[in-house]
Amino acid sequence: MPYKCNKCKKQWMHKIGKCIFCDGELHEIIPENLEVMHCIEVNIPSKQHPEVPYYVLQVKDKSGNIYFRKSKTQKKPGEKWA
């Protein structure tokens, strides 16, 4: 999850404590308008995921930040996520 500075509004992809530019507090933000880039089908069950198949999606936000999301349904590249 990305973090945003309360004062100068800069964003980071990692929790770094306080803002390194202005010493402002950071808060977690929910990425919006995610678009699916890739969708990978997983068929190997594991302890965390006994149910197969499931899908691992690579999605990106408007700024080009990349995230991974799991899905029970298959998605196509270019589809909107969340």
Ligand SMILES: [Zn+2]
């Ligand atoms: Zn700042």
